[in-house]
Amino acid sequence: MSVSLAAYELVPASVTPLIRESLGVSPSEAGLLVSVLFGTAVLASIPVGIVLDRTNSRYAIAVAVGLLLVAGAWGWQAATAGAYWSLVASRVLGGVAYVVVWNAGIDMVGRSFGPARQGTAVATFTASGPVGFAIGQVTGPIVAEQFGWPAIFPIFTGIACVGLLIFWPMSRGGGHATGTSAPTLTDLGHVVTNRRVWIVGLLGFLGYALYLFVNSWAPSYLTDDLQLSLELSGALVALFPAVGVVSRVTGGVLSDTLFGGRRRPIVLLSFLVATPVIAGFTAIRTVPVVVGALLVAGFAVQLCLGLVFAYVRELVEPAVAATAVAFLTSVGLAGAFISPIAAGRLIDATNYETAFLVAGVLGVLGALLAWYAPESESA
Numbered sequence: 001m002s003v004s005l006a007a008y009e010l011v012p013a014s015v016t017p018l019i020r021e022s023l024g025v026s027p028s029e030a031g032l033l034v035s036v037l038f039g040t041a042v043l044a045s046i047p048v049g050i051v052l053d054r055t056n057s058r059y060a061i062a063v064a065v066g067l068l069l070v071a072g073a074w075g076w077q078a079a080t081a082g083a084y085w086s087l088v089a090s091r092v093l094g095g096v097a098y099v100v101v102w103n104a105g106i107d108m109v110g111r112s113f114g115p116a117r118q119g120t121a122v123a124t125f126t127a128s129g130p131v132g133f134a135i136g137q138v139t140g141p142i143v144a145e146q147f148g149w150p151a152i153f154p155i156f157t158g159i160a161c162v163g164l165l166i167f168w169p170m171s172r173g174g175g176h177a178t179g180t181s182a183p184t185l186t187d188l189g190h191v192v193t194n195r196r197v198w199i200v201g202l203l204g205f206l207g208y209a210l211y212l213f214v215n216s217w218a219p220s221y222l223t224d225d226l227q228l229s230l231e232l233s234g235a236l237v238a239l240f241p242a243v244g245v246v247s248r249v250t251g252g253v254l255s256d257t258l259f260g261g262r263r264r265p266i267v268l269l270s271f272l273v274a275t276p277v278i279a280g281f282t283a284i285r286t287v288p289v290v291v292g293a294l295l296v297a298g299f300a301v302q303l304c305l306g307l308v309f310a311y312v313r314e315l316v317e318p319a320v321a322a323t324a325v326a327f328l329t330s331v332g333l334a335g336a337f338i339s340p341i342a343a344g345r346l347i348d349a350t351n352y353e354t355a356f357l358v359a360g361v362l363g364v365l366g367a368l369l370a371w372y373a374p375e376s377e378s379a
Contacts, residue, residue, distance in 0.1 A: 001065060001163030002105055002125070005098050006132020007139075008072070008156040009037050010241075013216045013340075014140030014234045017223065018149045023084050027220070028344035034216055036088055038208075038336035040095025041102075041329060048099050049326020050188055053319065057104035058171050064100035065164045067093055072157025079150030090153070103329055106309050107322040108171070116256060118313070119263065123252030123306030130244030130302060133215060137238035141231045191316055191323045196374040200312045203267055203304065203373060204332025206366035209339040210278060211301050213359050214240055216340040218281075218294070221352045226285070236287070240294045244302035251303040252310065263311040264373050266303055271366035273300035279360025282353045308332070315374070 012019060012033040020030050052060060071094035078086035105125055113121040136156065143152050191197060218240065222233035255266045277297040284290050312328040313321045346355045 001061065001101050001160050001167060002128035003132040003135065004156055004159035004163060005068065005101055006129045007136035007159070008068070008094060008132075008153070009098065009136070010034060010133045010215055011136035011140040011152045011156055014137045014219060015144045015149045015152065015230070016220055017230060018144055022079075022149065023082060023087075025084060026344070027348055028341050029084070031216055031340035031344040032088060033091060034212070035337045035340040036091045037095040037098060038212070038333040040092045041099040041333045042337055043330075044096050045099045045103060045326045045330035045333070046192070046323070049103055049323040049329075052100075052104055052107055052322040052326070053188075057108050057322075058168075060100050061104050062164060062168065064097040064104075065160045068097035068101075068157045068160050071097060072154040075153030075157075076150045079153065080148075094157070099326075099329060099333075103322060103326050106325050110310065110313050110321060110325070111318075115261065115314075119256045119261065119307055119310040120249065120252035122310040122313070123248045126306030126309060127245045127248040129305075130241035130248065130298075133241030133244075134238040137215070137219070137234045137241065141234050188320060188323050191320050192327055194315065196315045197312055197324055197327060198331075199369065199373050200308055200315065201328050201331035203366060203369055204308045204312075204328050205335035206362050206369070207270070207301060207305050207308070207335070208332045209335030209362055210274060210359055210366075211241075211305060212336040212339045213343050213355075214278065214281075214294075214297065214301075217343050217347065217352070217355065221282070222290070225282070225352060226287075226290075228287075236291060236294060239291060240298035241302075243295050243298040244305070247299040247302040248306035251305075251307045255307055255310075262375055263307055263314075264370060264375050266307055267311070267373065268367060268370040270300050270302075270304035271363050271370055275360055275363025275367060278363060279357055281356050 012030070016030045019025065019033065020027070071090050074090035074093065075087055078090055106122055109125045110118055110122050140152055143155055215237065218237045219233040222228045222236060223230055228236070251266050251270070255261065255263050259265050274297050277293050277300070281293055281297070284293055309325055309328060312324045316324045343355050346358060
């Protein structure tokens, strides 16, 4: 389910030139089709987390998949009709479905493992994100060529039904937290005012801003500046999220084993390695080096993107863990929401080189914040 959601999230970025030509929209308006889904998650995540702490996550996921199917069909109809704002509205509905499945999935996985393996388990679940991103980047242009670009919406949302069919019988009895009382409003308030939770949230913001910046605009950069075909650009940039399948799991394993449950060293390493590669990306003019840079940057950025969700759970009481995850999702995905739009405007006003340098500045801020971040209670 999470793989299909991730593919649905990012797939418009893989066919941005086709969307712009068909709908007659600007780069920032095309970027909105990706970022509006994350913007919706920013607004909906905390209310969803509060509900998940008080209800059955299993049923919530099933309802969310139903909403996702509606969003896919609606998106196809709007795109076929050339109705840009209706298409944006369909993505809002998809964003609600996304945040329910994501938060509930992390909550259920986190509750299924003890402290010694929780970082690895949660990071492994979040690896579904880069798998879906890679599938969207690679197959989006193929689907567009065979069926027309509007078909990307129902095809990728339909995959969620397969996930639901597998999930439903295997998740019986796992919808509710056990051994904890329902959180009070005071408990929930302590989560959103916790300084340590905010620091991890800001690290998530910066990490996701870098992640979505490269995923959203690297394909267009390779097409516009290096004159690569849309299909080749999508295939190359798919390496950036795809390497996260290994990277996210690695981040969890290293944190749980090599660093004894400490999360901060992995987050710091993530920003230190990714920042110079992203900042200097436009200086690369040959395809083999582009491939290497995408692999290194993708691996480094995603070392922390799965781990931070285990990190933030460990900073609060178990009864409000879903709310903490929802808070991190909200703040972190604010970076994912803002990044494609802001980058589009910056590229309009300047060029790709400036945009990648600004992304490098965000990486520097992430490294500085990680240096002063608190350590989790399980360390």
